[in-house]
Amino acid sequence: MAGQVRVVLVHGSQLSAAQWTRYATLLGPDVDLAVPDLPAHGTRRDEAFTWERALEVVGEAVDGGVPGVPVVLVGHSLGGYLAMAYAAAHPQRLSGLGLLGSSAVPAGPGAALYRSIASxxxxxxxxxxxxxxxxxxxxxxxxxxxxxxxxxxxxxxGIPAAWAGVMGNCRPAMLGEVTCPVLLVNGQLDQLRVDARRYARAAVNARWVRVVTVPHGLHVFPLTHPHETAAALWELVSGARES
Known part of the structure; x- marks a missing residue:
């Protein structure tokens, strides 16, 4: 359909596709919205989490729409790191990449934070x-x-395997070959925003890169601040229509 964009929203760890309940209305009728559950979450709670299978789920959602329709891939927290990994493996596949609350390098102090949460x-x-x-x-x-x-x-x-995958696989350099626009959105009060500029600098081949901070937002800002989050994502959707 002319003007349509497929938007894939990937939830964070512990949660499910339910976190995106309000986004169909917020993003509008011309958006083909896909909200997959990751392994060990939601409708896939009985499926073991592996990094490889999680990336397959993301890929199935990306490829599940009408051929030729541009795709914007967005992930929150764990979902953001998976979206980043998918984009790194398919650097020219997407028309937009949105990384929400996934701008901390998961090594050193960052890895210690993830381990303490999991523990x-x-x-x-x-x-x-x-x-x-x-x-x-x-x-x-x-x-x-x-x-x-x-x-x-x-x-x-799935938390231990999920965050082991993040810590073992995800670094800013993964964005180096991505050609689509890249949007990094973080809550102002989210500890996982600390390396946003570092990720932005790494996206050297992206059509454009934006860093957006949601005022007063915590790590769960896509849930608590849906209007601000959707407004930021709309730049990706609009750009995909024009590409």
């Missing part, structure tokens, strides 16, 4: 972590969205 989750256990996330989202989100996320459930089993 805390392992110690607390599934039930306590689920209750904690339920309370967190109930306090931060509209009641309807919090209920949708709670109903979809959380994926904890």
């Amino acid at each position: 805390a989750e392992q110690r607390l256990g599934v039930d306590r972590m689920s209750r904690a996330l339920d309370r967190q989202f109930a306090a931060m989100l509209p009641e309807e969205l919090a209920a949708v996320i709670k109903e979809a459930g959380y994926g904890f089993d």
Whole structure:
């Protein structure tokens, strides 16, 4: 369809496609929206997480639309690092790449942060972590969205393998051959924004690169600040239509 763009939104760790519930309305009717669940999350909770299978899921979503329609790939947190890895393997496939809350180099202090989060989750256990996330989202989100996320459930089993994949595979240099526009969006209060400029500098072949900071946003800013996030993504969608 003329003017249509396929937008693939890849969720963060623990969550599911439910995190994108409001984005079909926010991005508009001319967007062919795909929101896959990663292995060990959502509808794929019973599937073991491997980095390779997660990239296959992303690739299936990218290729699942009408041939010839431009594709914008967007990921949040874990999903952002997977989107980056997919783009590195297919540097000319995409018409836009959006990396949300995935701008910290996962090595050194960054890797220590990821390990501490994973360790805390392992110690607390599934039930306590689920209750904690339920309370967190109930306090931060509209009641309807919090209920949708709670109903979809959380994926904890894949966390060690997922973040091992991030720490072992993801570096700014991965953006070096990517030719499409690259958008890096982070919450102002998100610790994982610390290396955004470093990732931006690495995208030397991108048509353009933008770094956007969402005021007062935490790491879950795509959930708490959907209008600001969608407005930033709209630049990628509009650019894809013109390409």
